Amino acid sequence: xxxxxxxxxxxxxxxxxxxxxxxxxxxxxxxxxxxxxxxxxxxxxxxxxxxxxxxxxxxxxxxxxxxxxxxxxxxxxxxxxxxxxxxxxxxxxxxxxxxxxxxxxxxxxxxxxxxx
Numbered sequence: 673x674x675x676x677x678x679x680x681x682x683x684x685x686x687x688x689x690x691x692x693x694x695x696x697x698x699x700x701x702x703x704x705x706x707x708x709x710x711x712x713x714x715x716x717x718x719x720x721x722x723x724x725x726x727x728x729x730x731x732x733x734x735x736x737x738x739x740x741x742x743x744x745x746x747x748x749x750x751x752x753x754x755x756x757x758x759x760x761x762x763x764x765x766x767x768x769x770x771x772x773x774x775x776x777x778x779x780x781x782x783x784x785x786x787x788x
Contacts, residue, residue, distance in 0.1 A: 677701050677755075677767060678708040679723040681731045686719035695735040699728055699770040701755050707765020728786065729753055732770040743772060750775035753786035 681699040683692025697719075702708035712720045723731055732753070733744040745751035752775075757768040773783050 677703065677725075678705050679725060679728050679770075680708045680712050680720060681723050682715065682717040682720035686717040688716045688718065691719045692717070695737065697731050697734055699723060699732040701767040701769060703762075703765045703767050711764060711766070728770055745772050755784045755786055757784070 679699055679701055681697050683694070684696040684698055686692030700708075700711070702711065708722055712722055729744070733742050735741070736743050745753055751772055753770060754773040755768045756771050756773070760766055760768050768784075770786060
C-alpha cells in the first residue's frame with residue numbers, strides 16, 4: 673500500500689437529492705488525489721466530501737442508536753482503526769474503507785492499521 677493515501681466520505685443514506693444522516697458515514701481510502709476528487713465529484717451523493725487525514729477518525733466514528741454510544745475503538749479490548757481492503761476497487765482508485773477492528777484481525781492481510 674502506498675504511504676500517501678487520500679480520503680473521502682459520505683453518508684450511506686445520502687443521495688443526489690438528500691444529505692442522509694450524520695451517524696452513518698463511510699470513509700473511503702484512495703490511492704491518489706485524482707481518484708478521490710473524481711469519486712467526490714461523480715458519486716451522486718450530496719454529502720460526499722474529501723476528508724483530511726487528521727479528520728478521518730472523527731468522520732468514521734458513527735453514533736450507534738442501538739448501543740447509545742460512539743462507535744470507535746476500545747483499546748482495552750484490543751480494537752483499532754484500520755483500513756479494510758476487502759472492498760478495494762483498483763479501477764476507481766479505492767484502496768478500501770476505514771473501520772474498527774480487533775486484534776483478531778491483526779494478521780489478516782486485508783486489514784492494515786490506520787495509525788502505524
